[in-house]
Amino acid sequence: MRYPWWQHRLYKAGYRLTNPRQVVINILKNTDKHLSAEDIYVDSLKINSSIGLTTVYRTLDLFQQIGIVQKFDFGEGKARYELIKNPIKKEHHHHIICVKCKEIVDYTDFLNEELELINKTEKALSEKYQFKILHHTVHFYGMCSKCQAT
Amino acid sequence: MRYPWWQHRLYKAGYRLTNPRQVVINILKNTDKHLSAEDIYVDSLKINSSIGLTTVYRTLDLFQQIGIVQKFDFGEGKARYELIKNPIKKEHHHHIICVKCKEIVDYTDFLNEELELINKTEKALSEKYQFKILHHTVHFYGMCSKCQAT
DNA sequence: ATTGACAATGAAAATCATTATCAATAATAG
DNA sequence: CTATTATTGATAATGATTTTCATTGTCAAT
Numbered sequence: 001m002r003y004p005w006w007q008h009r010l011y012k013a014g015y016r017l018t019n020p021r022q023v024v025i026n027i028l029k030n031t032d033k034h035l036s037a038e039d040i041y042v043d044s045l046k047i048n049s050s051i052g053l054t055t056v057y058r059t060l061d062l063f064q065q066i067g068i069v070q071k072f073d074f075g076e077g078k079a080r081y082e083l084i085k086n087p088i089k090k091e092h093h094h095h096i097i098c099v100k101c102k103e104i105v106d107y108t109d110f111l112n113e114e115l116e117l118i119n120k121t122e123k124a125l126s127e128k129y130q131f132k133i134l135h136h137t138v139h140f141y142g143m144c145s146k147c148q149a150t
Numbered sequence: 151m152r153y154p155w156w157q158h159r160l161y162k163a164g165y166r167l168t169n170p171r172q173v174v175i176n177i178l179k180n181t182d183k184h185l186s187a188e189d190i191y192v193d194s195l196k197i198n199s200s201i202g203l204t205t206v207y208r209t210l211d212l213f214q215q216i217g218i219v220q221k222f223d224f225g226e227g228k229a230r231y232e233l234i235k236n237p238i239k240k241e242h243h244h245h246i247i248c249v250k251c252k253e254i255v256d257y258t259d260f261l262n263e264e265l266e267l268i269n270k271t272e273k274a275l276s277e278k279y280q281f282k283i284l285h286h287t288v289h290f291y292g293m294c295s296k297c298q299a300t
Numbered sequence: 301a302t303t304g305a306c307a308a309t310g311a312a313a314a315t316c317a318t319t320a321t322c323a324a325t326a327a328t329a330g
Numbered sequence: 331c332t333a334t335t336a337t338t339g340a341t342a343a344t345g346a347t348t349t350t351c352a353t354t355g356t357c358a359a360t
Binding site: 016017018019057058077079 | 316320328
Binding site for chain 2: 064065070071073074075079096098099100105107109110113114117120121122124125126128129130131132133134135136137138139140141142143144145148
């Protein structure tokens with residue numbers, strides 16, 4: 001394929017390639033953090049100072065719908081976004097979230113053991129419920145050591 | 151124990167038993183839906199017309215922190231709440247969410263197969279990352295059949 | 301039963317992430 | 331290169347959640 005995978009997805013779904021979309025992709029590609037729309041907007045201004053926050057929101061929403069980006073809600077009152085990682089690759093991870101201070105810990109333990117189950121589940125669910133599944137999340141919620149002390 | 155489990159948790163964590171808290175618990179106990187704060191507020195008015203929306207929010211947040219209630223963010227722009235279900239019991243379930251129309255499907259398939267892995271993971275994570283884990287979520291995101299057609 | 305300390309409440313205003321509106325601009329087809 | 335649309339950006343609007351603060355309720359100790 002002559003285009004990057006995400007560009008393929010854009011075209012295949014009938015959307016155009018624009019500068020704001022490239023900028024957002026690049027920002028996400030170059031971080032391993034979970035960025036909020038605001039974070040991405042601020043970063044995007046460094047590259048193209050005319051990009052609007054609205055466009056960032058629209059772009060992230062679009063990317064999420066065509067399966068380029070994963071949207072996370074950790075209960076902070078705002079969403080965070082990440083490029084979808086291949087579950088087979090190392091970058092794939094899950095999260096532990098403190099219900100009090102909202103600290104987020106990424107973990108990669110047991111992902112191999114989980115992979116088979118997830119694949120099996122994903123396959124069965126997409127047939128049974130007629131969903132085209134794009135990605136999944138596993139979140140453990142609890143209280144971090146600091147907040148337990150309080 | 152002479153008190154219901156949730157009441158124990160309240161007292162153990164140093165909180166008082168109040169009418170609004172009882173009302174919120176009762177509403178959650180008598181539904182299998184994922185209610186929003188507003189939903190719960192509306193229902194609570196039928197029981198005690200002087201309860202405020204603010205208190206509902208505060209109560210849900212408190213319950214979430216002491217492990218009575220599970221807070222869900224399905225990406226609708228508002229949170230939903232549910233009493234924590236015992237993973238061993240039948241009521242425990244996970245979710246499939248349409249990234250476009252936000253339809254939420256509960257599923258209980260493969261939960262038995264999952265149980266062992268979840269328990270093992272939960273134990274290991276709580277030791278490794280020093281979290282007191284209260285509950286977990288598994289979400290599959292995709293596009294429902296209706297939205298695929300559009 | 302009464303009281304005092306302080307947790308909890310409710311009303312209203314404030315905050316803040318996200319979305320709608322709409323005229324201007326840019327990307328692709330032909 | 332031009333026409334046709336998708337896309338954009340500025341702004342205003344929305345709506346869920348939080349803050350503030352004066353009032354009230356809970357519970358342990360009288």
